[in-house]
Amino acid sequence: MLALVILYCTSKLVTATEQCDTYQFSHPFNPGESCEEIYDWNQQTHNRSGYYWLINPPRNVYCDMEQRVVCGNIGGWTRIASVNITRGDECPIGWNKSSHDGISFCRSPSDNAGCHPILFSSKEISYQKVCGMARGYQKGTPDAFRANHTDGLSITHGNPRQHIWSYVAGIHDGIESTNAGNCPCAANPGPQPTSFVGPDHYCESGINSGRWNVSEYYFSDPLWDGLNCPTGNTCCNNSSLPWFYKELDMATVDDVEVRICTNQDFLDEAVFIDQLILYIQ
Incomplete structure (x- = not known):
């Protein structure tokens, strides 16, 4: 000191x-x-x-x-990630910038299933708290926690990976869809999160009515913004959305890894990101 x-x-x-x-x-x-x-x-x-x-x-x-309610009402945060494609930012190296129907976003560099990581440096700062937000979109049918896999954005640190937060994408928020790939908070609930993710996640779908289509880009309802959840769906109930705040078990200087993950290829599903902020303390 x-x-x-x-x-x-x-x-x-x-x-x-x-x-x-x-x-x-x-x-x-x-x-x-x-x-x-x-x-x-x-x-x-x-x-x-x-x-x-x-x-x-x-x-x-x-x-x-700033003393932000969503970050524990404390100031003094080090920003390690700030991506906002809506203001013209470039995507972090490791993700590709793309657009469709006039909407720009970051996406995986491959059309294949799997996880595509980027690392954000901790700047050699010891931290035990992480605060941040993400916003994205879905294409097709990402299926949340189906088959012990997580579709969406995974935020971790360390090797082996230790979970910080996940932004998860499900197929459908309403009751019209079978529940196999829905979020646990959907009107027709899907599988519970994996033990690796646990309660530290947000889950939402860009579809809240009608039938899903694997070729459709669902831009009208962004993921994890806490808006447009239909009756019977609790995915929008957290007032902090899209922000998360997490206290780790112990301090670390690990870089923070963020991965876009899907368990099917681009023909069937994709998750896009257009905003991402990460703070450490």
């Missing part, structure tokens, strides 16, 4: 107990070993998100200093 926190102002250096009239985010102010340490040591950083300098080793990272 630092004995003294230094803030760079317009014309002078001040300690944490003094006031600073002008905040200059372009300078390496408040060096600390993590965004959390900077947040804890200087109240002037509260609600002032931006790029901060960390030490041991020196590096510049984006710190989210």
